[in-house]
Amino acid sequence: MRAASLGLVVVGLWGSAVASGAVPAPTPARPEAGAVYDTLQRTVRFRQVALSPDGARVAWVESVPPGAGVPAEAMKLQVVERAHPERPPVRITASKDAALCAEGSLAWSPDGQRLAFLSTAGEGRTRQLYVADVTGASGPPRRLTTLKGLLSAPKWSPDGKSVGVMVIEGSEDAQGPRGPAARETGVVQESPPVKRFGVVSVEDARLRLVSPAGLFIHEYAWSPDGARVAVTASPPPGDANWWVAKVYAVEAATGETSLLHAPKWQVAEPTWSPDGRQLAFVEGLMSDEGNTGGDVWTVSVPERLAAKVRPGAKAALPARVPPARNLTEGLKATATELFWPAPERLLFAAQAQGESALVTVSPQAKDITVLWKGAEHLKVSLARDGVTSAVVRDSFTQPPEVWMGPVGAWTQLTRLNTDVRVPVGDVRSVTWTSDGQQVQGWLVLPVSAPGVKGAKDAKVPMVTVVHGGPAAGITPGFNAQTLVMAARGYAVFMPNPRGSYGQGEAFVQANRRDFGQGDFRDVLTGVDAVLASAPVDPARQGITGWSYGGFMTMWAVTQTQRFQAAVAGAGIANWQSYYGTNHIDTWMLPYFGASIYDDPEVYTRASPINAVKQVRTPTLVLHGERDMEVPASQGYEFYKALKALGVKTQLVIYADEGHGFRKPEHNKDRFLRTLDWFDTHLKAPVPAPKIRAPAR
16 A cells, blocks of 8 residues: 555554555644644754865855755755855855755865865756855856766865765665665676775866775775875675775875775774874774764874785785774773874864763873863864864754854854744753663653643653664754654653763673663663653653664563553564665674674574564554665564554555655654654643744
């Protein structure tokens, strides 16, 4: 059964409507929730902020509020002179008409005069590389590529004569692990796509592919002299093999490739020292490409490299490369992004006990200084001086805006969301002890909670939201799910159990070979801590999550009757069947310690399906049809078991969606269905939220 307007399949125990083949539209039990969601969607989001190397200009990528004729992916570029923040921003666009397109992936030239970016303004609406002179001296942006394939990550060479890019030729359906999987027919994965490093000449727009054809490039960074790039790379298929990526140096002129570091865990964020003699990177246990977290490491880079690597050959470290050094070993925080502005000063963004932080470390002495720490979410761009910065800041209660200035002493630049008002009650950082270690999480209370002016003296229902990953962490952000739930009258509890970022690498690795055990105890003891300290009703408890959070939701309802309702999104019901059907199974090896063929018991022990007869909790199951990270078969498997056992359930499959949803109507439907499920089974109060946002 398929709803044409939304592109989804709904199956479940809903009586005559489903039996007759009619799929009901998502009609909220509280109609104002849809209006709240729509209002929040008008909040301007900032995908990226980029400060010019000289600190003179700041650019950002800003969302375009939904409306008639506006593509779902529409994003626009804005630029402001730092010396004149009072002036309106100047829009930089490659579009030749009024149609809005997706533009982003900003990169400033070394002199701060030109801006490289990707835009879908051209024919076919594929992303192509453009360069704009922000001084206006050279006319409109100039298109440099006409590639049939995928472009990403433009970065200027140090001499300003070319722009580096990552390229997948002739494979426009390669959307990455979170995107919808390409449909496979015929001989499967005979020749998986390869992402290569290439250089585009700004003068004549010529694209030259540099890195070897047999090496999938995940990230790259130009050396200060432009002679080579450091890359993190793996054998193809890259979506599956990122978890075994190594650090290499690729000569920009010849493509010769040398191995610099073979990590024990995952590696990301290659960053050169100013003199080009050292390379820093983040290494740690990471569960998702792009969601970086770990310790800060450095390795010395010889002036002349030996041990050139042939694609497909087993690489050995050259004898002249000393072992890498861990600069942050034992630090109770997780590095996420690196900057190296001065030889003696390496700066990194971090998650620290549920907050965001900016920290410096001396590569020589390993001295660590916290420059700034706060209960908010942060995107950072740093000028060449290592002091001037531009950031996007937001929190549970404050919508995002761009700020700039010295680190930690920022001045607000944009006021695009000034009129946004979201009523929530208290926001609390909650800490508790589980198995002898401290755990942290966030609690957002609704305005209807006792103790809030005008609220009734009654306890409120609570939904526990378990984040994905597991290598990730909740920091305060202007999150639609949290805000809509709080506006609806729910307390929202977001724990950071073992396996999460924010308390150091040992804490991240504490749930290896232990899924559903210690991490689940951390969640339950966190719920107990909230019940002991907040006006929350223990008889009206819900749980939800996506990906790893979806697995934890499925696991929770097989282990306890404490939750009266559950919504499992993209969850893993059966690690055994999952192993052979997902497209990224390499990620499981560091977490489970062995393949399922070598150690099936560790996978069996963590599979919710093996305890499914214990489930009594009404459970909604949500999934993307073309999810390559967690195939929709996992949702079907859990749903069919619950249905056979007489448990109230419903399964919703969203057409053509991957692990991360892209269609606005699907995201809205997912939120409203989740709220309706909790309303029905937790008997939520009827609040009267007054959410305001600018009419754009």
